[in-house]
Each structure stands twice: as C-alpha cells, then as structure tokens.
Amino acid sequence: METNDVIRVVIVEDDPEWLAGLKSYLRREADIEVVGTASGGEEAVRLLEKLEADVVLLDIMMSDNPEGLWAAAEIVKCSGVRVIMLSSMEEKDMIFEAFKAGAVDYMVKSDFKDIPQTIRSAYAHRSAIHPSVAAQMREEFRRLKQLEQEVRVKELRDLLTPTELQVLDLIEKGLTQTQIADKLFVSIRTVKVHVGNILKKLGGKSSKEAAQKAKDMGIL
CATH class of the missing domain: 3.40.50.2300 (Response regulator)
Incomplete structure (x- = not known):
C-alpha cells in the first residue's frame, strides 16, 4: 500500500x-x-x-x-x-x-x-x-474432521455383516483362513466368500491389508 x-x-x-x-x-x-x-x-x-x-x-x-x-x-x-x-x-x-x-x-x-x-x-x-x-477455528476444524471420520467408520461398519466383522477380527489377530473356518464351524469356501465380500467393501489387495485398514480406522 x-x-x-x-x-x-x-x-x-x-x-x-x-x-x-x-x-x-x-x-x-x-x-x-x-x-x-x-x-x-x-x-x-x-x-x-x-x-x-x-x-x-x-x-x-x-x-x-x-x-x-x-x-x-x-x-x-x-x-x-x-x-x-x-x-x-x-x-x-x-x-x-x-x-x-x-x-x-x-x-x-x-x-x-x-x-x-x-x-x-x-x-x-x-x-x-x-x-x-x-x-x-483450529478446534472447530478438528471437531469436523473427527465427525467426518466417525461418519465414515459408521458407514463402513454398517456395510459389513456381523460375520464379516468377526472374520476381519480373526484375520487381524493372525488366524489363517483354515483356522477361521475351523473356529466358526464353516467351510473354507464360506470363509473365502466372506473375505471376497470384505475386500469389495473395504478395498485392499489382501485380507490382511483390509484387516489392518479396519483396525486403523477403528472399525475393529
């Protein structure tokens, strides 16, 4: 000026x-x-x-x-x-x-x-x-970011069935698909179907990656 x-x-x-x-x-x-x-x-x-x-x-x-x-x-x-x-x-x-x-x-x-x-x-x-x-302003932006994250987590959690959430939790804990099938008293084919559905909903190249994403986001 x-x-x-x-x-x-x-x-x-x-x-x-x-x-x-x-x-x-x-x-x-x-x-x-x-x-x-x-x-x-x-x-x-x-x-x-x-x-x-x-x-x-x-x-x-x-x-x-x-x-x-x-x-x-x-x-x-x-x-x-x-x-x-x-x-x-x-x-x-x-x-x-x-x-x-x-x-x-x-x-x-x-x-x-x-x-x-x-x-x-x-x-x-x-x-x-x-x-x-x-x-x-900083506090308000943090609040909105947290709210956005909570909404996103709820949306993803609602996409997953209770069984898919259970399978994800067991994958995150390190169990193999065969061990998960034995624990849930279902066939390995059923577990694979659940894993396929999980990957479609959450994304990721592998079940372990999807499980880690779910844990990081607070879904598990």
Missing part, C-alpha cells in the same frame, strides 16, 4: 454508541476513512451498491439475530469489498459461519485496538485469522 492510499471503510453496526466510538477511534488513523455507515444488513447492501469501499466492518448480531452473516454473503457476492466480521463473543459456530459467508477475518469487539491493523491487512490482501479466534 502506498503512503498516499486511503482505505475506504464502511461500518455496519446497530449499536449507535459503539458505532460512534469506532468512528471516532478510526478517525485518528491517517490512512483510514469511514465513508459510510449502516445499522442493518439490507441497508448495508444498498449502501455498498451506491458507493465505493475497500473494507467493511460488519457486526454479526443485529436486531437480535445473526443478520451480518447474510449481509456478508451478499456483499462478498456483489462486490470486491473485504469483509471483517465483528462480534461481542467468541462462538465457534458463528466464527465458522462467518468465514463460510466470505469474511476475511473475524474479530471480537474487545480487541478493538487491533481493528486499524486488521483493516490494513484486509486491504492489502494479507489477512490472517485474528489470534483471538484462531484457536477456536
């Missing part, structure tokens, strides 16, 4: 006192100019159709609902404005939804001293997730 660049900012906030305070705070920054304000999502979208802005500071909760999430998605879709979500709370679901809506950063209002630098980073396309919510 060149020294003579002025970043045009729009603030969307339904709390008039907080809006006035933030405008006053940003007025101290020589490279930041508040070019417009709005008190609601629809008003913000209409405003940004009329004037040029670089960055929008957008409150998530307005009129007692997360109207900012809808507004963020509309603003990102219709313009190249960089959206920074503001909130009075650190809620993982809200944080995740804000980034899904297209926000480049999410800030808790108590970190207002960091807002000018966050605006500059957003304007320069160097935005990183603010430290106050980075840990929350």
Whole structure:
C-alpha cells in the first residue's frame, strides 16, 4: 500500500454508541476513512451498491439475530469489498459461519485496538485469522474432521455383516483362513466368500491389508 492510499471503510453496526466510538477511534488513523455507515444488513447492501469501499466492518448480531452473516454473503457476492466480521463473543459456530459467508477475518469487539491493523491487512490482501479466534477455528476444524471420520467408520461398519466383522477380527489377530473356518464351524469356501465380500467393501489387495485398514480406522 502506498503512503498516499486511503482505505475506504464502511461500518455496519446497530449499536449507535459503539458505532460512534469506532468512528471516532478510526478517525485518528491517517490512512483510514469511514465513508459510510449502516445499522442493518439490507441497508448495508444498498449502501455498498451506491458507493465505493475497500473494507467493511460488519457486526454479526443485529436486531437480535445473526443478520451480518447474510449481509456478508451478499456483499462478498456483489462486490470486491473485504469483509471483517465483528462480534461481542467468541462462538465457534458463528466464527465458522462467518468465514463460510466470505469474511476475511473475524474479530471480537474487545480487541478493538487491533481493528486499524486488521483493516490494513484486509486491504492489502494479507489477512490472517485474528489470534483471538484462531484457536477456536483450529478446534472447530478438528471437531469436523473427527465427525467426518466417525461418519465414515459408521458407514463402513454398517456395510459389513456381523460375520464379516468377526472374520476381519480373526484375520487381524493372525488366524489363517483354515483356522477361521475351523473356529466358526464353516467351510473354507464360506470363509473365502466372506473375505471376497470384505475386500469389495473395504478395498485392499489382501485380507490382511483390509484387516489392518479396519483396525486403523477403528472399525475393529
């Protein structure tokens, strides 16, 4: 960013006192100019159709609902404005939804001293997730990954019959197909059919490989 660049900012906030305070705070920054304000999502979208802005500071909760999430998605879709979500709370679901809506950063209002630098980073396309919510985001991604893994395991477990699971368990324990046939009181041909079905469902080049995969995934 060149020294003579002025970043045009729009603030969307339904709390008039907080809006006035933030405008006053940003007025101290020589490279930041508040070019417009709005008190609601629809008003913000209409405003940004009329004037040029670089960055929008957008409150998530307005009129007692997360109207900012809808507004963020509309603003990102219709313009190249960089959206920074503001909130009075650190809620993982809200944080995740804000980034899904297209926000480049999410800030808790108590970190207002960091807002000018966050605006500059957003304007320069160097935005990183603010430290106050980075840990929350990492935790949410870990939770989603774990949930995805659990769903996948359940899907595979549901594909396998109880007998196939039993055969897999015995293979994992090192028994041969002949030993499995003797233990289950079935023919070797029946065991081979079970193994063939297991390989079709789980993949793998051998029964041992399939058994190891099942153990690694937590199916066994």
